[in-house]
Amino acid sequence: MAKINDEVVTQIVKKYGDVFRTGEVVFEETKNLQVIPVSPAIDVALGGGIKEGSWVILTGDPKTGKTTTALQFASNCQKEEHGKRKILFINAEGRLKSMNLEGVHGLNREEILVVDSAEGPMPAEDYLNIVVKYVTQQPNCVVIIDSISSLIPSKELSEDVEAQFRPGLPKILSIFTKKLANIVPKQRAIVIMINHFIANTSGMGMKRKIPDGGVKIRYQADTLLEVAYTKKWEASSGNQIGQLVHWRVGCSSAGGFPGGEAQSWLRYGHGLDYTQELINLGYEFGLISKSGSWYRCEFIEGDDGKFQGQQKLAQFLEDNPKHLNKLNEKIKEML
The missing domain is CATH 3.40.50.300 (P-loop containing nucleotide triphosphate hydrolases)
Known part of the structure; x- marks a missing residue:
């Protein structure tokens, strides 16, 4: 039972059971959902x-x-x-x-x-x-x-x-x-x-x-x-x-x-399609840039992050989950 010293509370608990919790207990429970x-x-x-x-x-x-x-x-x-x-x-x-x-x-x-x-x-x-x-x-x-x-x-x-x-x-x-x-x-x-x-x-x-x-x-x-x-x-x-x-x-x-x-x-x-959604979000958040038909992943160093056409970019990210996950984490950090 919540640690509340009150005679009325004691009477209620006796009749209805342990129905009381402190606000702090509720807070701790709900914040960890x-x-x-x-x-x-x-x-x-x-x-x-x-x-x-x-x-x-x-x-x-x-x-x-x-x-x-x-x-x-x-x-x-x-x-x-x-x-x-x-x-x-x-x-x-x-x-x-x-x-x-x-x-x-x-x-x-x-x-x-x-x-x-x-x-x-x-x-x-x-x-x-x-x-x-x-x-x-x-x-x-x-x-x-x-x-x-x-x-x-x-x-x-x-x-x-x-x-x-x-x-x-x-x-x-x-x-x-x-x-x-x-x-x-x-x-x-x-x-x-x-x-x-x-x-x-x-x-x-x-x-x-x-x-x-x-x-x-x-x-x-x-x-x-x-x-x-x-x-x-x-x-x-x-x-x-x-x-x-x-x-x-x-x-x-x-x-x-x-x-x-x-x-x-x-x-x-x-x-x-998580990959397609991440590409769009990456573009919105400045993590992916576009020039004509070329896409560049700003979170990947060197020329490895440059692709002609969105389909090639999507295929690269699907074939390399570590980069897809990195893009996802970068987006979460910016929220």
Whole structure:
């Protein structure tokens, strides 16, 4: 029990258990929470990555890289230096495909538990109760719910399809987040909720689209990332090889500033392209210079750091991880 000499406190502890801690104890516990990287560009906007013991919401239009980004983060969480964390994937959309699982570099598919409905659709309550039990009993886990928008309450499953009622999902999500609010940080778990934009039919505000799921989950979120827009990523041949995803930060558990922005590079069949993101960041921070088609790495001495064309530069960095890591460390030092 916290060392607070107070008769009232003693009476409360006798009835409710050891519920008191000093502010110093809480401070020491929270300051040592690990921050886990997502990708170089996103990490810069978030202030380092995503902190354990937190809630995350990824919101965007369909096909904008939300699932890939969540799985890429999961692959980072599986690494030894980040705790070899257990991953639980709630496949509420029923759309998790082989290309999602093999198209993320470093992902260990054998170490991911995927929750699907056994027979017919599963109600939202069942999915969320599974999450509550798993997080409560599995410290340091990562849960991905894909997606909040696809969850359907049991009452709506049992009735005919119609739109003449008030949706019950926001209330269920409110109860869900309240039940896990104190458990997630104590278990040092990370809960990632993938969400969609829906049409704003309320007549309130100027936004045409708003996040689905109600406001309670947004209150609960420690990190909010929204996809502002995407662009095609084309090779010199003109073929599309991926997409550029422009993220906007609503808030960050790692200390990033609200309103911050990041551009991640999603390569098909590979996931988030760390090398491409580091090259762009290196150029922005003055660690890589460009003259015509020539690139020069200012952090590499001599002519070894000079390359004609970005593709040759990228290949060199991928073939020489020590230089890629050095570029990454230099960028972190400048933040």
